[in-house]
Amino acid sequence: MPEPGHFVVVGASLAGLRACEGLRTGGFNGRITLVGAEQHVPYDRPPLSKKVLQGEWELDRIALRSAEALKELELELRLGVPAAALELSPAGRGGTVTLADGMSIVGEAVIIATGSRPRTLRHQPSGAHVLRTIEDSMALRGEFAAGDRRVCLIGAGFIGLEAAAAARMAGNEVTVLEALPAPMLRAFGPAVGAAMAAVHEDEGVDIRCGVTVEAFTDSGVLLNGGELVAADVILVGIGAEPVVDWLAGSGLTLGDGVVVDEMLRAAPGVFAAGDVARWPNGQFGGEQMRIEHWTNAAEQGAHAAGNVLAGFNGVPLTPYRSVPFVWSDQYRHRIQYVGHSSAHDDVVIAVGTPQARKFVALYQRDGRLRAAAGLNLPRLVMRHRKLIAEGAAFADALVLAGEQADSLRP
Ligand SMILES: Cc1cc2nc3c(=O)[nH]c(=O)nc-3n(C[C@H](O)[C@H](O)[C@H](O)COP(=O)(O)OP(=O)(O)OC[C@H]3O[C@@H](n4cnc5c(N)ncnc54)[C@H](O)[C@@H]3O)c2cc1C
Known part of the structure; x- marks a missing residue:
């Protein structure tokens, strides 16, 4: 050839x-x-x-x-x-x-x-921000730096929540709007989603779940119930x-x-x-x-x-197989997620507690470990990438997690 x-x-x-x-x-x-x-x-x-x-x-x-x-x-x-x-x-x-x-x-x-x-909303005004590129980030950074803005973030996924953290850390008043009942519900499920919301509530962010945007006005975002969320800065982070x-x-x-x-x-x-x-x-x-x-x-x-x-x-091609991994930093917290689950999978908080803002949650389907999500326990979360790759039984993963929980106790 x-x-x-x-x-x-x-x-x-x-x-x-x-x-x-x-x-x-x-x-x-x-x-x-x-x-x-x-x-x-x-x-x-x-x-x-x-x-x-x-x-x-x-x-x-x-x-x-x-x-x-x-x-x-x-x-x-x-x-x-x-x-x-x-x-x-x-x-x-x-x-x-x-x-x-x-x-x-x-x-x-x-x-x-x-x-x-970035996906956009119907009727999204040209003044609303999105966040994907250097230019997007610098434009938003200029707005946040003022520190006295009313910032409205539409969508409580990774982008919306990280931006919420940045806006809040600069002293702005921050509201997050989310259509589903909890942040990041589809990947994380309700318990972990609620824990993510709590992280932001600790910092004074107003997280509003189960609301949809009806329209944009000169003074802010109009919700489907008729309420107006006043905003000087709007970021649409809906995926x-x-x-x-x-x-x-x-x-x-x-x-x-x-x-x-x-x-x-x-x-x-x-x-x-x-x-x-x-x-x-x-x-x-x-x-x-x-x-x-x-x-x-x-x-x-x-x-x-x-x-x-x-x-x-002329040599055989190899398949790409992987256990997905993503991280997010919000305030002083590190969030990690390995694997692939859906909101329908069973989830157990296996190590730590959401109240302590330190935990690992495990997800299962058909008796197998599918995913692990964690807050502020980075090494523990990463250990599950290998377990998922090996097709570990959920019961075994829970036992291992229990041992890890023991080692965490003072
Ligand atoms: C703000 C932000 C924060 C993120 N944070 C995290 C994180 O904490 N952890 C994590 O795991 N992931 C994170 N991600 C996701 C991660 O950055 C993406 O998964 C990664 O950038 C994807 O890389 P890519 O090369 O596939 O695509 P992209 O990075 O989207 O790059 C595609 C490039 O192709 C160019 N392009 C598009 N169309 C054309 C065309 N027709 N011709 C030529 N060029 C074209 C685009 O302009 C772009 O430069 C984040 C993403 C964003 C936007």
């Missing part, structure tokens, strides 16, 4: 960068074009809702790689111009990416890493959607993400990684997942690169 000459990676953030690095560490010396819609070189998003938003870090802290490290990768960077279309190669290997400025780039393999973007519109007409299967197989392959020589990829996770019986976590984007970017090279080297 002839040596491949040119690979194209679309999306210049975490998954795209890791894909480029994976191609180089895997021994590929040919051309790599990295296309990015943003002007910036790849940067880290988690600090945008934490240290950057709190004004503790400046932007020089969040570059994912130094200028020298990027240079060593010898990438052809096309930043500030989005890919507008993908045409699959009729020869069945890779395709042609057309950029919004009309330029066409032929890649013998294409890795799609276009991530996700994200995969960026796939540029792939319409490509022939790839799209459906809440780029649908890929276990190998992260969307078509011959076309792979997807990170927030944009929906894949069957063999770790959870092939359940279809699209995960919006940092670790997933990093791992999948590298994995897709490995499979691109495997395809060219």
